[in-house]
Amino acid sequence: RKILWGGGTIPMTIVKSDGGFTYDTSDMAAIKHRLFEEKDDWIIYVTDAGQATHFQTLFGCAKRIGVLDESIHRVDHVGFGVVLGEDKKKFKTRSGDTVKLLDLLDEGLRRALDKLKEKERDKVLTPEELKKAQESVAYGCIKYADLLHNRHLDYVFSFDKMLEDKGNTAVYLLYALTRIKSIARNANFTPEKIKELGKKERVSLDHDKEWKLGKVLLRFPDVLFKITKDLCLHHLCEYVYEIATTFTEFYDNCYCIEKDSSGDIVKVNHGRILLV
Numbered sequence: 001r002k003i004l005w006g007g008g009t010i011p012m013t014i015v016k017s018d019g020g021f022t023y024d025t026s027d028m029a030a031i032k033h034r035l036f037e038e039k040d041d042w043i044i045y046v047t048d049a050g051q052a053t054h055f056q057t058l059f060g061c062a063k064r065i066g067v068l069d070e071s072i073h074r075v076d077h078v079g080f081g082v083v084l085g086e087d088k089k090k091f092k093t094r095s096g097d098t099v100k101l102l103d104l105l106d107e108g109l110r111r112a113l114d115k116l117k118e119k120e121r122d123k124v125l126t127p128e129e130l131k132k133a134q135e136s137v138a139y140g141c142i143k144y145a146d147l148l149h150n151r152h153l154d155y156v157f158s159f160d161k162m163l164e165d166k167g168n169t170a171v172y173l174l175y176a177l178t179r180i181k182s183i184a185r186n187a188n189f190t191p192e193k194i195k196e197l198g199k200k201e202r203v204s205l206d207h208d209k210e211w212k213l214g215k216v217l218l219r220f221p222d223v224l225f226k227i228t229k230d231l232c233l234h235h236l237c238e239y240v241y242e243i244a245t246t247f248t249e250f251y252d253n254c255y256c257i258e259k260d261s262s263g264d265i266v267k268v269n270h271g272r273i274l275l276v
Contacts, residue, residue: 144169
């Protein structure tokens with residue numbers, strides 16, 4: 001049994017000639033269960049882009065038979081492109097097998113540790129701190145590299161590029177975050193103390209770099225709104241990278257903490273602490 005109506009080119013096969021069910025059957029049952037039994041308000045299907053036609057047909061069928069009411073529920077298909085190796089072919093092992101996630105993460109951990117040792121972080125961190133840093137760099141880089149690209153397009157997976165400390169990479173963002181946290185730590189400001197400070201003083205926006213950073217930060221709600229519309233997370237990656245680069249300009253030009261020749265703090269700019 002198939003469902004096909006005007007405007008559609010590919011039917012939904014509900015029951016096969018031998019009486020068996022299909023993926024179409026399962027997906028129709030699943031969308032009904034999610035909407036009526038689990039009471040979902042918004043369903044997002046994440047698959048490769050090659051499934052786009054199937055989900056267009058599924059959503060159309062669900063609307064046609066009264067299961068899906070778009071005035072009440074939202075359903076989306078988030079399709080993504082193919083991950084390629086550095087040879088521009090589908091990402092596979094040297095033997096031609098599919099790359100397993102655990103193997104990918106293990107390789108990321110190995111390379112992250114090599115990078116940290118290259119920077120001599122193993123000489124200043126405890127074994128526990130080094131392990132934590134290794135995991136943060138490895139997992140952060142892999143996740144960020146995947147989210148960074150427009151999901152509609154294919155992209156080349158490269159450990160070397162994702163572990164670079166310059167450009168739009170997780171490593172660069174981690175460096176920026178470390179700088180931000182060090183400012184508050186060196187000024188002896190806890191999150192609670194900063195919150196209390198915000199009730200008494202205003203954010204400093206006198207310097208050009210302060211003003212520039214402030215304007216970038218104010219765009220955060222607009223970026224989130226855009227993401228909820230097109231479900232493309234690379235917008236967020238581009239935005240946080242812009243924050244990091246703008247913060248670096250601010251950091252190089254605007255002192256949050258001033259010290260004397262002996263290294264003692266002589267002044268803390270509260271307005272800049274609030275901005276950071």
